Amino acid sequence: MSPSGSPSQLSIGVVGSGGDGVVLLGELLARSAVLAGLHCYMDKVFGPQIRGGESSVSLRISQSQVLRSADELDVLLVLQWSDLARFHDVLSIAPDALVICSSEDDGDPQACGLPIGHRGPLLSLPLKQLALDHGRSKQARNMVLLGAASGLLDWYPQQLRAILERRMQRYDERSRENNLAAVAAGRDAVASWQGSGIPALPTSNGNADLELASGNELLSRAAIASGCRFMAGYPITPASEILEYMTRRLPQLGGTCIQAEDEIAAACLTIGAALGGVRSMSATSGPGMTLKSESIALSGMAGLPMVVVDVQRCGPSTGIPTRTEQADLNLALYGAHGDSPRIVLAAAHQADCADLATQAFELAGEASAPVILLSEQQIAQGLATVPRDLVPEPNGSVPGWPDTAIGADRQVQLTGLEHDDSGRPLSDAASHQANSLLRNARVNRALSRVPALYEGAAEGELGLLCFGSSYSICREAIELAGSRGVTAGMMCIRMLSPLDQAELRDWLRGYRHVVIVEMNYSGQLHDYLRSRLQLPELTMSLRRSGGRPWRLAEVEDFLVRHGLLPAGPPELQP
Amino acid sequence: MSSTPLFRNATEPVWCDGCGDFHVLDGLCAALEGMGREPRNVALVSGIGCSSRLPGYMESHGFNSIHGRALPIASGLKLARPELTVIVTAGDGDIFSIGATHLVHTVRRNPAITLFVMDNGVYGLTKGQQSPTTPPGTQMRTAAQPVGDASVDPLSLMLSLGCGFVAQAYAADQPAMQQLMQQAIEYPGFSFVNILSPCPVFRGGMGIYKELRRSISRIDDSGHDPADLAAAHALLASAEAPLAGILFRRDLP
Numbered sequence: 153m154s155p156s157g158s159p160s161q162l163s164i165g166v167v168g169s170g171g172d173g174v175v176l177l178g179e180l181l182a183r184s185a186v187l188a189g190l191h192c193y194m195d196k197v198f199g200p201q202i203r204g205g206e207s208s209v210s211l212r213i214s215q216s217q218v219l220r221s222a223d224e225l226d227v228l229l230v231l232q233w234s235d236l237a238r239f240h241d242v243l244s245i246a247p248d249a250l251v252i253c254s255s256e257d258d259g260d261p262q263a264c265g266l267p268i269g270h271r272g273p274l275l276s277l278p279l280k281q282l283a284l285d286h287g288r289s290k291q292a293r294n295m296v297l298l299g300a301a302s303g304l305l306d307w308y309p310q311q312l313r314a315i316l317e318r319r320m321q322r323y324d325e326r327s328r329e330n331n332l333a334a335v336a337a338g339r340d341a342v343a344s345w346q347g348s349g350i351p352a353l354p355t356s357n358g359n360a361d362l363e364l365a366s367g368n369e370l371l372s373r374a375a376i377a378s379g380c381r382f383m384a385g386y387p388i389t390p391a392s393e394i395l396e397y398m399t400r401r402l403p404q405l406g407g408t409c410i411q412a413e414d415e416i417a418a419a420c421l422t423i424g425a426a427l428g429g430v431r432s433m434s435a436t437s438g439p440g441m442t443l444k445s446e447s448i449a450l451s452g453m454a455g456l457p458m459v460v461v462d463v464q465r466c467g468p469s470t471g472i473p474t475r476t477e478q479a480d481l482n483l484a485l486y487g488a489h490g491d492s493p494r495i496v497l498a499a500a501h502q503a504d505c506a507d508l509a510t511q512a513f514e515l516a517g518e519a520s521a522p523v524i525l526l527s528e529q530q531i532a533q534g535l536a537t538v539p540r541d542l543v544p545e546p547n548g549s550v551p552g553w554p555d556t557a558i559g560a561d562r563q564v565q566l567t568g569l570e571h572d573d574s575g576r577p578l579s580d581a582a583s584h585q586a587n588s589l590l591r592n593a594r595v596n597r598a599l600s601r602v603p604a605l606y607e608g609a610a611e612g613e614l615g616l617l618c619f620g621s622s623y624s625i626c627r628e629a630i631e632l633a634g635s636r637g638v639t640a641g642m643m644c645i646r647m648l649s650p651l652d653q654a655e656l657r658d659w660l661r662g663y664r665h666v667v668i669v670e671m672n673y674s675g676q677l678h679d680y681l682r683s684r685l686q687l688p689e690l691t692m693s694l695r696r697s698g699g700r701p702w703r704l705a706e707v708e709d710f711l712v713r714h715g716l717l718p719a720g721p722p723e724l725q726p
Numbered sequence: 727m728s729s730t731p732l733f734r735n736a737t738e739p740v741w742c743d744g745c746g747d748f749h750v751l752d753g754l755c756a757a758l759e760g761m762g763r764e765p766r767n768v769a770l771v772s773g774i775g776c777s778s779r780l781p782g783y784m785e786s787h788g789f790n791s792i793h794g795r796a797l798p799i800a801s802g803l804k805l806a807r808p809e810l811t812v813i814v815t816a817g818d819g820d821i822f823s824i825g826a827t828h829l830v831h832t833v834r835r836n837p838a839i840t841l842f843v844m845d846n847g848v849y850g851l852t853k854g855q856q857s858p859t860t861p862p863g864t865q866m867r868t869a870a871q872p873v874g875d876a877s878v879d880p881l882s883l884m885l886s887l888g889c890g891f892v893a894q895a896y897a898a899d900q901p902a903m904q905q906l907m908q909q910a911i912e913y914p915g916f917s918f919v920n921i922l923s924p925c926p927v928f929r930g931g932m933g934i935y936k937e938l939r940r941s942i943s944r945i946d947d948s949g950h951d952p953a954d955l956a957a958a959h960a961l962l963a964s965a966e967a968p969l970a971g972i973l974f975r976r977d978l979p
Contacts, residue, residue, distance in 0.1 A: 382806060384798075408805050413831035417798040420791070420828075424771070424802020427789060428810075432802070450792050558769060558787045558807065565782065567790040568774075576737065577782070 160354055161214035163222035164301075165243045168231030170199070170207050173294035177229065178209030179364075179535070180298060180315055185213040186364045186537055187311035189356035194364070194535040195221040195701060197242050198474040206235040210243060215357050219501045219536060219624035223703045225249055226351045227305070228266075229297050231279070233259025240265040242700045248272040250350055252300050254279040254293070273349045275300070277341050287334030295331050299338025304350055363540045367505040367531035368393035371461065372401070373543040374506035375433055378513040379551040380459070381407030382432035384421035386414055386440060389473045390529040391463040394435040405546055415440035419447035419460065426456045427566070429557025431513050431550075435461035438480050439470070441487065441524075448522045449488035452591055454566040457516035457553045461509075461525045463532040464620075466698045476530035477698025478620050479672035484524045485649055485680065491588050493595040495519060496649040498526040500605055500623035502536035506543050508646065511602055517553045519594045526648075528621045530701050595650055602647035604655065612639030614716050615663030619645045619677055622669045625702035632708060636718050645677075653685050665716050666691045669707070673697045732759045733768075735785045740776075744932055746923030747777050747844050749897035750815075754842070755784065756900075757907035758811075768811045771800040773825060775817035776851045777844035777923070794825025797832040797841070804837045811911060812839040819849050822858040822878045833887040836915045842907070843918070844897070845880060846925035854928035867928065880920040881973055882962055885955070890976040891917035892958070894969050896942050897924070898935055902970060914978045922968060938968065945971030953977065 164181060168174040175196055182192045190213045199205025210221040224246040230236055230253040236243065245251075245267055253261070255276035262268055277300055283292040302312055316335065320328040372394050375383075383402060385395035395411065402409040408425075412418035418434045425432035436444065441462045451458035464480045466472035484496045495515050499505040508525055516523040558564045565575030570584050578584070605623060608630040616626040623644040633640035643659045645651075660666060666688055670677040678693040694710050711717035733755035741747050758768060768786035772778035774793035781788030787810075791799050796814045804812040821829055821843050832841075847864075849855040854867045858878040865872045884892045891913040895903040903921065910917040922942075924934045943965065945952075950961050950973075958974040 382802070384802065410801075410805070410835075412798065413827055416795060417828055417831065420795045420798035421802035421805075423791075424799040424804075425806040426802075427769075427799070428803045428806025430806040432806075446792055447795070454789070454791070558803075558810065560766060563765065563785065564769075564787045564789075566788070567782065568792055569790065575782070575788070 160216070161212060161218065161222070162227070162351055162354055163210065163212040163225050164227040164229065165208060165210050165225040165245070166229045166231075167206065167208040167235045167239055167243065168294070169235055170205050172207070172231045173291070174207045174231065175209055177294040177298050178211050180312070180319065181301070181307065182211050182213070182364055182535060184308050184312040184315040186362055187315060188308040189358040189360060189362070190215065190354060191217050191359065191362065191537045192364055192535070193218045193221055193537075195530060196533050197239060197700075199238055200472050200474055206238045208235070208239045208243060213354060215354050217537070219627070220701055223705055227301065228252075229301055230254070230257075231293060231297065233257050233261055233264040236266070237264040244703070245270070246272070248349060250304070251275070252277065252297060252304070256280050273347045275304075275342065275345065277338070282337045282341060283334055286337035287330045289330065292331060292334035295334035296338035296341075299335035300342045303339035303342045304345065305353060307353065359537075361540045362537040364535045364537055365502060366393065366533055366535050367499065367502045367527055368463070368533065369397060370502055370538065370543060371499075371505040371509045371525075371527065372397035374509035375459075375513065376401060376405065376546055377544050378510045379431045379549070380433050380513060381405065381550060382409075382422065382425035382430045383434065384410040384412045384418040384432070385435050386412050386418050388415075388437045388440050390465055390532050391435045391437050391461065393533065394461060415443040416447060419444040423447060423451055423456055423458060426458060426553055426556070427558060427564070429552045429554050431517070431553055433459040433461065435463065437463050437465050437473070438467045438483065441480060441483055445487045446489070448494065448524070449490060449492040450568050451522040452492050452494060453568050455520040456556050456566065457520055458522040459512045459516050459525065460522065461527060463527045463529060465529050472699055474529065475699045476528050476621070476701060477672060478528060478622065478670055479676065479698065480526065481619070481648065481672070481676040481680065484526055491591070493592045494521060494649060495523040495595055495598050495647070496526065497523065497602060497647055498620045498645070499531060500620060500644050500646060502531055502534070503538040503542055504646070505531060506538075508602070515598045515601060517555065519598055520556050521591070521595050526620060530621050598647070599650045600652045600655065604646055605644040606641065606659075608634065608641035609639045610641055611662040612641055613664050614638055614640040614711070615659070615666045616640065616642040616669055617645070617666055618642070618669040619648060622671060622702065625704060625707055626669055628704050629707040629711070632704065633711070633717055636720065638717055648680070651684055656681070656685060660688055664690065667694050667711070667716070668692070669694045671696065671698045671702065733765055733784050733786060735783060737783050739783050740779055742927045744926040745776070746846060746897035746921075746925070747780060749900060749903070750777070750842065750844055750921055750923055751780055751783055753897070753900050753903045754780075754815075754907060757904040757911070758786075760904065761908050761911065763811055767809070768813065769803060770813050770815055771796045771803065772815045773817075773820040774851070775820045775849070776925075777815055777817040778820060780815045794820055794823070795828065796820065797825060797828040800839050801832060801835060801837050804839050808838075813911065814839060814841045816841065816843050818843055818845040818847060818859045818880070819857045822880065822883070830887055833884070833889045833916055836890065838914055838916070840910045840913070840917045841919070842910075843880065843920050844923040845920050846923050846929055848925050848929040850925045850928050879962070881969070884918050885958055885962070885974055889918050889974075890915045890978060891972070892974040893918070893972045894920045894922065896922045896938055896968070896970050898939065899970065906972065909972065913975070941967040942970050943967045945969050945973060
C-alpha cells in the first residue's frame with residue numbers, strides 16, 4: 153500500500169527499549185487521532201522478558217473501523233535500531249516509509265530491518281542531546297521524537313495539544329515543563345526540513361463518540377457492569393491488566409479483588425464466592441488455565457457458576473509469553489478430567505470482549521456451570537476504538553447468582569462426588585449416566601445464545617470460517633476477494649461450546665470453497681469442527697503458529713496459491 | 727456418643743469403627759449448638775479424605791470440594807458472605823501436603839474462618855500411605871521401607887507462619903475439644919485447631935486411644951500464657967508428649 157496515496161488510513165510503528173516510553177508515545181499519537189474523530193487500532197508487542205527488554209507499538213488510524221494493525225508501516229519512529237531487529241517479524245516497513253531515528257545511534261538500519269532499497273525520507277536527529285538540552289533528561293527522547301513526528305506529519309495539532317495537557321496533569325510542574333519543552337524541541341528540529349515524501353494524514357470524519365480501549369479493559373468494565381463483584385487472579389501476561397483494573401475498581405463498588413497465592417487458589421476463591429451468591433471471575437493465560445482445570449471440573453460437578461477468562465499467548469509451557477496465538481481452544485473445550493461440559497466463548501475483537509463478558513455471567517448463572525471466555529494477547533493488550541457508550545456504568549443493580557448460592561431459607565450441600573439433588577453421594581453406574589446427561593443438558597441450554605459474526609455474501613465462491621481475532625483478517629480478506637470479483641463471505645464462531653451445528657451446516661451450504669482460518673499449528677478449530685460435523689469436501693485449513701498478527705498478504709497468498717482468488721495487479725514501481 | 731439433633735443429619739458416616747472422626751463430628755455439633763449457632767448460618771467446607779466427608783453429616787451448609795483446596799474456597803465464601811460462620815474440616819494430608827501452599831497464604835490473609843484438622847498421621851481413604859505427620863521410622867502397610875521423610879509438626883508450623891490462634895485437641899476428650907472448638911470459632915481471625923483423631927485401622931490399632939489418653943499433656947496445667955509467643959515456641963520445643971489446649975492466641979482488635 154502506498155503511504156502517500158492512502159488518505160483514508162495511515163500506519164505508524166514505534167520501537168525502543170523497555171522504559172523508553174514507546175507505548176506512551178504510541179498512545180499519545182493514537183489518543184489525539186481519536187480525539188480528532190478517527191478510528192484507531194494499536195498493537196503492543198513486547199520482548200519475551202516482558203519488562204526490561206525491547207518494546208514496540210504498531211498504530212493504524214483510519215476513517216472507518218479497523219480491527220488490526222496494517223500489513224506495512226507508512227511511518228517508523230526508532231529510538232534504537234537494535235530494538236527494531238527484535239521485531240523484524242512483526243513490523244514490516246513500506247519501501248517509501250518516512251523514518252525518524254537518532255543520529256546518536258550507531259546501529260545499522262539495514263542490518264536491523266530497514267528494507268534494502270528503502271527510498272522514503274529518513275531523518276536522523278540528535279534525540280538524546282535534544283532531550284538533555286530541553287527536557288533535562290535523556291528519558292525525554294520519546295517526547296522529542298513525538299515533537300519531530302507530529303511536526304512533520306502535522307499530526308492533529310489541536311487534539312495533540314489537548315491530549316498532552318491531559319497526560320501532563322499526572323506530572324509535577326517541573327516534569328510537565330521539561331516534557332513540553334522536549335516536544336517543542338523535536339518540532340523545531342524538523343521545522344525547516346525541506347524534503348518530500350511525507351505521508352498525508354487521513355482527515356477526520358468527525359466520530360466524536362469514540363474511545364480507545366484494550367480488550368482487557370473492556371472485558372473488565374463489562375464484567376463489572378454485569379454484576380461481577382469478586383475477582384481472584386494471579387499475575388500472568390497477558391491477563392494481568394484485568395486483575396489490575398479489578399483491584400482498583402471493585403473495592404470502590406463494595407466488591408473484592410484478591411491476588412491469590414496461585415492459579416488454583418484464584419479459581420477456588422472464585423468458586424467460594426459463587427457459593428456465596430456473588431458473581432465472580434478469574435482471569436489467566438494458558439499455563440494458569442491448565443492449573444485451574446481441576447477447579448473447572450468441580451464447578452461443573454457441584455453445579456456452581458464460574459467465569460474464567462483465558463487470554464491466550466504462544467505456548468506450550470512458557471512459550472512466547474508476550475505474543476499472540478489461538479492455541480488454547482483444545483484446552484478450553486476439553487481441559488479437565490472426566491466428562492466436564494462447559495460453555496466456551498471466544499472474543500473476536502476488543503468490543504466483543506465486552507459483549508461476551510456480559511453474556512458469560514448470564515450464561516454461567518443460567519447453566520450453573522463453568523464458562524470459559526477466550527481472549528488473545530493481540531485483542532487483550534491491543535487498543536481499538538469503540539463507541540464511548542459501549543459499556544454501561546454500574547447502576548447499583550447487582551444481580552448475583554442466587555439460584556445456587558447459600559440462601560437463608562435452604563440448606564446447600566454440594567460435593568465433587570457424583571450425587572443426588574440434595575448433595576448425597578451416589579456411586580452407581582446408572583446415576584452417573586443420568587447425571588452426565590443432566591450436566592450436558594444444563595450447558596446445552598446455552599445453544600445458539602451467542603450468534604456467530606457474519607460478513608460479506610451469504611452465498612458464493614468462497615467462505616472463510618474462523619474464531620477469535622482471526623475475524624479481523626477474514627473480514628479484510630473477503631473485501632479483497634470482492635474487489636477481485638470473487639463472491640465471498642465469512643463466519644466467526646463466538647460460542648464454540650455448545651456448538652450450534654445446524655447454524656454451521658446452513659452456512660457451509662452457501663459456499664463452493666470453505667477455508668478454516670486459525671492461528672495455531674495443529675488446526676484445533678478445523679479438527680474440532682470435523683469431529684462434530686461433516687465438512688464439505690472442498691474445505692481447506694489455513695493455519696500457522698502465533699507470534700505475530702495475521703497479515704492480509706498471507707491470506708491472499710494462500711487463496712491465490714489454491715486458485716481461490718485471482719492474483720492482484722503487479723505493484724507499480726515509481 | 728449421642729448425636730446432637732440440631733446440627734447432625736440422618737446420614738450414616740462411612741468411617742470405620744473406632745475412627746476418631748466420629749468424636750470430632752459429635753464434638754463439633756455439640757460445640758455449635760452450645761454456642762447458639764443456627765445450621766443455616768454455618769457453612770462447612772472440606773477437601774478430600776476421610777475427614778472431608780464430615781460436612782455431609784451435618785445440617786449446616788456443606789461443600790465437599792477437591793483435595794487440598796478447601797481453604798481458598800472457604801475464603802471466597804467468607805469474603806462473599808461475612809455473616810456466615812465458615813469452618814474448614816480437613817485432614818493432615820489435605821492441609822499439610824497437597825494444600826500446604828494455601829495454608830501459608832490463608833494465614834497471611836487472616837480471614838475469620840476456623841480450620842479443624844483431623845490429624846491421624848495417615849492417608850486413610852487410600853488405605854494407609856504415609857502422610858506429612860507420620861513420624862519417621864513408622865512402617866506403613868503400603869510401603870516396603872519405614873518412613874524416611876521427616877514429619878511436619880503442625881503446631882510449630884502454624885506458630886511460624888504467624889497464625890493468631892493455634893491449639894491442639896484430642897478427639898476422644900470431648901469436653902476439652904468442644905471448648906477449644908468454641909474458642910476457635912469465636913476468634914475474630916483465622917484460627918487453627920489440630921485435632922488428634924486416631925485411625926486405628928491404619929495407624930496403631932485401638933491401643934492408640936489408650937496411649938494418647940495416657941501421654942497427652944494439658945497446656946492449661948503448665949501455667950503457660952497463650953499470649954506469649956516465645957513461651958509457646960519454648961513449650962513446644964521442650965514437650966515430650968502431645969500437647970492439648972491453646973498454645974498461642976494473639977489478641978486482635
